[in-house]
Amino acid sequence: MANNVKERAAVIAQPILDDLDMELVDIEYKKEGQNWVLRVFIDNDEGVGLEECSLVSERLSQKLDEEDPIPGFYYLEVSSPGAERPLKNAKDFEGAVGKNVYVKTYEQVDGKKVFEGLLTAYEGGEVTINIREKTRTKAFQVPERLIATARLSVL
Missing domain, CATH: 2.30.30.180 (Ribosome maturation factor RimP, C-terminal domain)
Structure with a gap:
């Protein structure tokens, strides 16, 4: 189920990130304690700060609410990949x-x-x-x- 959620979240996030000239680095969807967390890592050439993360979080949250691709309650987190950015491709x-x-x-x-x-x-x-x-x-x-x-x- 987690992979399906990640794939659907990526499809929803990509147009938002394209519009803001940002890159989708990675998506995690996992249970932490009693809660499910959808964590979206973003980046761009200048680096990502709190302002960019907040903007993407706001737009992505709205779109996820509209399309409702994830069953149940979860927390959305948007952040930069940080100093230990994953290398995937x-x-x-x-x-x-x-x-x-x-x-x-x-x-x-x-x-x-x-x-x-x-x-x-x-x-x-x-x-x-x-x-x-x-x-x-x-x-x-x-x-x-x-x-x-x-x-x-x-x-």
């Missing part, structure tokens, strides 16, 4: 080249499942991450298809 990885990342894989790559270091390249569905190991830096090539989660990292 080619555009995200391309934009993160030159930045520190945290990547966890489904299976081992060169004996590791967790990579934290500098993303130096994204080519042909593969990311290259330079990781400092004691006195040297080692480059790891990780196929995108093996990546379980990836995000920007604050080292």
